[in-house]
Amino acid sequence: MKPSLLERFRLLDNFGHSLAAPAYLFHPRKVEEIAEVFELARQSGLSVTARGAGRSYNDAALNGGGIVLDFQQMNRILAWDPVSGRITVEPGLTLCQLWQAVLPDGWWPPVVSGTMTTTLGGCLAANIHGKNNYRMGVIGEHVVEFTALLPTGELVTCSSKHNGDLFRAMIGGFGLLGVFTSITLQMKRVYSGLLNVRAWGVPDLATHLAEIEANAPEHDYTVGWLDATAGGRWLGRGQLHTADYLHEGEDPNPSQTLRVEYQTLPNRFFGLVPKSLLHDFMAPFLNNPGVWAVNTVKYLLGKGDKCYRQSHAAFHFLLDYVPNWELAYGRGGLIQYQSFLPKQTAADAWREMLTLSQRRGLPSYLGVTKRHRPDGFLLSHSVDGFSLALDFKVTATNRSRLAALLQEFDRIVLQAGGRFYFAKNSETHPETARAFLGEETLAQFRRLKKRCDPENLLESDLYRRVFEKA
Numbered sequence: 001m002k003p004s005l006l007e008r009f010r011l012l013d014n015f016g017h018s019l020a021a022p023a024y025l026f027h028p029r030k031v032e033e034i035a036e037v038f039e040l041a042r043q044s045g046l047s048v049t050a051r052g053a054g055r056s057y058n059d060a061a062l063n064g065g066g067i068v069l070d071f072q073q074m075n076r077i078l079a080w081d082p083v084s085g086r087i088t089v090e091p092g093l094t095l096c097q098l099w100q101a102v103l104p105d106g107w108w109p110p111v112v113s114g115t116m117t118t119t120l121g122g123c124l125a126a127n128i129h130g131k132n133n134y135r136m137g138v139i140g141e142h143v144v145e146f147t148a149l150l151p152t153g154e155l156v157t158c159s160s161k162h163n164g165d166l167f168r169a170m171i172g173g174f175g176l177l178g179v180f181t182s183i184t185l186q187m188k189r190v191y192s193g194l195l196n197v198r199a200w201g202v203p204d205l206a207t208h209l210a211e212i213e214a215n216a217p218e219h220d221y222t223v224g225w226l227d228a229t230a231g232g233r234w235l236g237r238g239q240l241h242t243a244d245y246l247h248e249g250e251d252p253n254p255s256q257t258l259r260v261e262y263q264t265l266p267n268r269f270f271g272l273v274p275k276s277l278l279h280d281f282m283a284p285f286l287n288n289p290g291v292w293a294v295n296t297v298k299y300l301l302g303k304g305d306k307c308y309r310q311s312h313a314a315f316h317f318l319l320d321y322v323p324n325w326e327l328a329y330g331r332g333g334l335i336q337y338q339s340f341l342p343k344q345t346a347a348d349a350w351r352e353m354l355t356l357s358q359r360r361g362l363p364s365y366l367g368v369t370k371r372h373r374p375d376g377f378l379l380s381h382s383v384d385g386f387s388l389a390l391d392f393k394v395t396a397t398n399r400s401r402l403a404a405l406l407q408e409f410d411r412i413v414l415q416a417g418g419r420f421y422f423a424k425n426s427e428t429h430p431e432t433a434r435a436f437l438g439e440e441t442l443a444q445f446r447r448l449k450k451r452c453d454p455e456n457l458l459e460s461d462l463y464r465r466v467f468e469k470a
Helices: 031-044 095-105 120-126 164-170 205-218 275-285 288-301 312-316 325-329 346-359 399-415 430-437 439-452 461-467
Strands: 009-013 020-026 048-051 067-070 077-081 086-089 143-149 155-158 179-186 194-202 221-226 238-245 305-311 334-342 366-372 385-393
Touching (some): 305 312, 346 385
Parallel strands (some): 020 067
Antiparallel strands (some): 009 020, 221 366, 366 385
16 A cells, blocks of 8 residues: 555545544555554644544544544454454454354354444444443453554554553543554353343333343343433333343254354345335434334333344344434434433433423434443443433534533533443533543543654544543
8 A cells, every 4th residue: 555645535424424524544454554654644744543334423433634544444354263262353344244253153242232334443442332231341341452553653462461551541542542453352152143032111211220220130131222202201211122142952943043144134124125225214204203103102012021032133233224224314414422320310310311302302313221330441431320322313403402402411411420432422522521531530541642642643533522622
């Protein structure tokens, strides 16, 4: 690769299509090409941002006027041991490619996001959590080691015991200290391609959180859908799902269910309508009355208690059921706001937030709840409590009102002792980051930044928005 700039100029956007920024786009295939781009940036006076699949809901993978390194072509499996379940991959490998490689041998990734299109480098940079956070923690807790290239040219190997400070800061560090070049992960042994799933309705927020609290320790996965359009005594109503691995011998035909073909999501809805067209059918309903009606029907149909078996891919990757579903939100795109609240304060804080959004005429169109536990990573978002992710439609007429609402959400969350996730919220201010991370954490991050990136080559729109003045 001979780095040059003008022919690489592109307009990139975030996953929600609510933000966009022009940048010079490079697709490295090997470590030496990354080093060449760092040198080009140094000579050109430009900053560099790492990008995986571009699935962040905010500006974490945008770099207006700078260079973006798209890692999707560095996607090889470097080593796989089907006996121990350890795998070493390049950062551009997707979760889809990962589970397809390991599942036939009886393994599954220990932590996955709601979509299988994310890259492993992006997963580590954001330190993703799944529906099993309370049981298995964030993905960083399953990293054996990684190698990373620093802007100084140094190639470092990090684990929890070797370069531990970098290990805990680069995982969840959004590519601001260095870029991953290889990742070694420990997979989870499974004996079936199926999960035992239970689904049941919950009538209000208090019941919703109480039942997540009660069920999370008892099941491998626990997740909730919350109807953010319902008010009054129905505020916080929704549906909960738990899922458990099958024990050895429970699946009568594991050789079939562990096959990749068995896990593949169907490309037609009810076997008739191509899923690639569904976002066009969804669009007319993505308004306040339409979503309220759809959510009400969904809640009423989900009030019963159902138990069934479901494939791993079908349970985990709900966001992949409808290709390009985010396009249904229209030209303005969507913003996702995720807050993490201690279990003692979550109910009151979220009651205030949901009520406020409805009063302002800006209800969330999708709410997802999970149970969490703390972790030891430097820029951690986790708490001993719950998270609530809320999707908001952005339009030309509501953008400023929505930004003001989400900043009020920040105030409520901070007063309740909560935290935030830098892969989601796009309205967070430096003052908010300083308040929930604390001066000691930010000082440690700055020391590592100076050590790993003394020329400040690694920046992003997220960095300039949140960290530069924090």
